């Protein structure tokens with residue numbers, strides 16, 4: 188009987204260890220991905236961007252151009268999405 192609370196405690200601790208690194212370490216990137224999927228697929232497909240390879244400067248210029256067309260991203264979302272795009276769809 189005494190084992191049950193112990194197991195529950197262990198489960199909570201291990202859950203923390205599994206969840207914490209994911210939500211802290213890659214917050215910037217997962218935010219960038221979320222912004223990208225939410226804001227960049229409304230006028231054209233996400234593949235429009237996914238099929239491109241650009242460096243950071245070029246992605247920033249692209250995102251700024253999209254903002255002029257009507258994409259609504261604040262500064263934080265802009266840098267998150269540029270970071271995500273540069274990392275995943277950057278020039279090798």
Ligand code: HEC
Pocket residue numbers: 223226227228229230231235236239249250253256257258259260268
């Ligand atoms: C308000 C509508 C709209 C939104 C929102 C939008 N785009 Fe676009 N996008 C366009 C239009 C229109 C074109 C085609 C004309 C052009 O290339 O200027 C385009 C073209 C593109 C291209 C191909 C041209 C190039 O420069 O490589 C890429 C890549 C792109 N968009 C990425 C994005 C990204 C990333 C986002 C999110 C930050 C985004 N778009 C959000 C309207 C939009």
